[in-house]
Amino acid sequence: MQSTWRRARAVRWAVPVAAFVVVGAAVGAGPVIAAVQGDPALPDRTAAQLLAEVAKTAQHQQPPAMSGTVVETASLGLPSLPLPSGTSSSPLSLLSGSHTLKVWYGGDGRLRLALPGQMSETDVISDGKGSAWLWESATNTVTRFTLPEGVKGDKGKEAEAAHTALPTATTPQDLADRLLKAADESTAVTVENGQHIAGRAAYQLVLTPKDSTSLVDRVTLALDGETYIPLRVQIFAKGAAEPAFEVGFTQVSFSAPAPENFAFTPPAGAKVKEQKPEAAKPGEPWSKDGAAGHAAPGAEAARAGARTHGSGWGTVAEVPFSLADLSKQQNGPRGGGDPAQMIESVLKSAKQVSGTWGSGKVITTKLVSVLLTDDGRLFAGAVTPEALVQAAGRK
Amino acid sequence: MSTVETENSTSSAPTAADTPPEPGTGTATRGAAIGDASVAGGARSGAVARAAGAGHRDRSDASPGAARAVLRLVGSELGLTFRRPRNIAMLILLACVPVVIGVALKAFGSDEETPAIVTQVAGNGLMLTFLSLSMLVQLLLPLAVGVVAGDSIAGEANAGTLRYLLTAPAGRTRLLAVKAVNIGVFGLAACAVVAVSGLITGLVMFPVGPVTLLSGTTVPIMDGVLRVLIVTGYSAVGMAALGLVGLAVSTLTEVPIGAVAATVVTVVFSQVIGAIPQLGPVRPYLLTTWWSSFDGALRDPIATDVMGQGLLVFAAYALVFGAIAWGRFSGRDITS
Known part of the structure; x- marks a missing residue:
């Protein structure tokens, strides 16, 4: 009697466990089903063939x-x-x-x-x-x-x-x-077949930078196998x-x-x-908010003295920039947060560097490094901080 | 659970299957049960009588009678829930919130800093319903539902009425189902009270006309009312899912306040987890994340994908916690 009762109780507890397993399976099965459903029926293509195909379709x-x-x-x-x-x-x-x-x-x-x-x-x-x-x-x-x-x-x-x-x-x-x-030429391009994105079979272009100073390991671009519409971009x-x-x-x-x-x-x-049309160009209204996060707020003023160093993945952009300009811009954040406050919090993580050109602060993120020199220049690029310091040395 | 056994021996086979015999404290419990029977509390004794009546009917005729019996039990439960002073007080409080928001907006107006959804209320009374629901769905509504759900089984056990309720050959599964329906109806009532109060306050205090959706599209007023219904229904389903969590907690304890507190703490804990950016990947699995997704009904086209996903999450929570409640309650020793 006792053991029967115990067994009955164990069976009862199996119900919630089963419910949990069913829910877990339903959550986990979605991607699996999507991957199994669409067979990789796409013919193999080289990068050149694929790009040509894409170009043709686009034309x-x-x-x-x-x-x-x-x-x-x-x-x-x-x-x-x-x-x-x-x-x-x-x-x-x-x-x-x-x-x-x-x-x-x-x-x-x-x-x-x-x-x-x-x-x-x-x-x-x-x-x-x-x-x-x-x-x-x-x-x-x-x-x-x-x-x-x-x-x-x-x-x-x-x-x-x-x-x-x-x-x-x-x-x-x-x-x-x-x-x-x-x-x-700066990039190695390969193609992967058999990707599934949003339930569609897709080709994936893999772009690997050859420049060793680049912070980017690879960029993948998935193209729909039928329409060649880009379905996904990833930057590693x-x-x-x-x-x-x-x-x-x-x-x-x-x-x-x-x-x-x-x-x-x-x-x-x-x-x-x-x-008006001319105002609809970059700068309004998105960049006012958007660029602030990337430490380029004096966009209009900066554009005048901007230049680039290097080429390809190792390109470094140089713009005149000073924190004093920034504080002038503080007013009118338009609900997008206070830019000065934002820059301040970003600068907290900055590292002090110096070279023959003077000294400055480097901010490093996974993909972008930014160097703010004390003499009012800003260098930015998807490169290692060392490359920025070098660029700053090159007059 | 000797009283049930006694009843079983004199009654029908299906009930016996639902309430398995339990080993142990036969005589002692029986003695206590008989002692308590005469003093079983006023309201509940009525329910027990009804449940017992339902059981008798169940035995005499087949399925239509059984359905009627369940309905009578549900009716009895709902009567108890909606007559309980604390539940009435909670519903009145919920109804007051839209009125307070409306009066505050009317009296003080809005300045530059207030979000557009608030200023829109001044232009269209219908928006008051959405504003009130978006404010209440995060804490006050879950609190009200948590109180009713946490109290559902533990409250009976604490008051000593659970035994008598089970004396009636209604079956534990059926009793649990009736409790779940009761919680769901209360959740719907709570959401509906907010919606109706918001609608009436909005109609009385502010101009009402075509509704501007979040997407910037303007829809006719009847479309707006339809969206109020969708929002209310969606919120009610979300509250019912929380109710089943509360019901499961309630079967684990005999202290109703503990069950209520545990349910509310679950809500607050989920919200804290959901607010930590580093735990972002966990967010889609939290119940609280999806409650406020009712704003999908205010977009054009209606964000059926987001709301559908929300409903699936609610269903998953209801299934898992309903099963836990059943697993615990159907095999539990009822000693009080």
């Missing part, structure tokens, strides 16, 4: 209408930024942590990007008829960009242009285009197993999204700002 075909969810993960090793709470949908927040972005692309320059936050959302909408909108629900503001005739209807460039200023570019297309341009820092930066689709659909996604009427009660 002769409009990118297909699509929609999907993009997840961006950045662990750049930045000192944690003192972000004000409640700005989870601010573009600056893209610099650290993981973020989800919704993308709708309807062809003919119609594009919508939505960055959802807690009870807030930031949207970029391009209607393909010459206007683009930036809607920020947290501040209830609409910014309207009127686009020059020439750009209209061309691959949604207008909305992308508003985005290029963002150091952490947001769509895989955008980032891939720029990376491919950088690939030349030297000596790290996990990517320092990753942006990729977690869900993608190549069917035309509903047209109402691309229409926007400023809601009643919202503040509406107009931006």
